[in-house]
Amino acid sequence: DPVVGVLALQGDVAEHLSALAELGVLARPVRRPADLQDLDGIVLPGGESTTICRLLDVFGLRAPLRDRLTAGLPAFGSCAGMIVLAREILDGRPDQRPLGVLDAVVRRNAFGRQVDSFETDLAVAGLEGPVRAVFIRAPWIEQAGPDVQVLASVAGHPVAVRQGSVLATSFHPEIAGDLRLHRMFLDVIADSTRPLGR
Ligand code: GLN
Numbered sequence: 282d283p284v285v286g287v288l289a290l291q292g293d294v295a296e297h298l299s300a301l302a303e304l305g306v307l308a309r310p311v312r313r314p315a316d317l318q319d320l321d322g323i324v325l326p327g328g329e330s331t332t333i334c335r336l337l338d339v340f341g342l343r344a345p346l347r348d349r350l351t352a353g354l355p356a357f358g359s360c361a362g363m364i365v366l367a368r369e370i371l372d373g374r375p376d377q378r379p380l381g382v383l384d385a386v387v388r389r390n391a392f393g394r395q396v397d398s399f400e401t402d403l404a405v406a407g408l409e410g411p412v413r414a415v416f417i418r419a420p421w422i423e424q425a426g427p428d429v430q431v432l433a434s435v436a437g438h439p440v441a442v443r444q445g446s447v448l449a450t451s452f453h454p455e456i457a458g459d460l461r462l463h464r465m466f467l468d469v470i471a472d473s474t475r476p477l478g479r
Contacts, residue, residue: 364420
């Protein structure tokens with residue numbers, strides 16, 4: 282069975298841990314570089330990406346995490362987690378540095394102040410029937426590289442993507458009670474550990 286970490290610096294860590302536990306996965310919080318050992322995948326939760334990016338440096342996690350991710354450790358970022366994975370952030374703090382493992386330019390708080398948060402039923406490629414998607418001060422993808430597969434869009438902007446072993450959503454599957462995106466992440470993990478699956 283896969284062991285999946287949840288980056289536990291800030292944000293809705295508990296929600297991801299319980300979503301994974303509900304799927305029967307061994308899930309554990311990641312706070313220190315040593316916690317990255319023996320993981321088969323890692324979730325980057327929603328929260329506040331400026332804080333998470335800063336704490337990656339405070340906790341000495343930035344380089345070891347980026348090394349694991351570039352070596353192929355599967356990752357699933359939701360909302361702030363998508364921002365942290367991206368190559369470039371628009372409307373970020375000037376000193377905010379993402380990990381750069383998802384070939385995408387992500388705009389923070391992209392839906393504007395009037396629509397701080399909203400829910401919608403979203404068609405997601407590969408899933409049968411719409412996903413109840415909760416957006417909270419959510420980013421969208423402004424520009425995606427050629428290897429980025431768009432799984433869902435809102436108003437023409439990608440809000441769910443996959444690039445190899447990296448999965449990212451602008452919305453929060455961990456708080457909507459629909460576990461299909463987490464299950465999709467487990468499929469990504471299975472793909473990446475299968476010898477010929479890469
Ligand atoms: N607006 C937040 C950020 O920029 C993301 C919000 C969220 O994760 N719900 O990090």
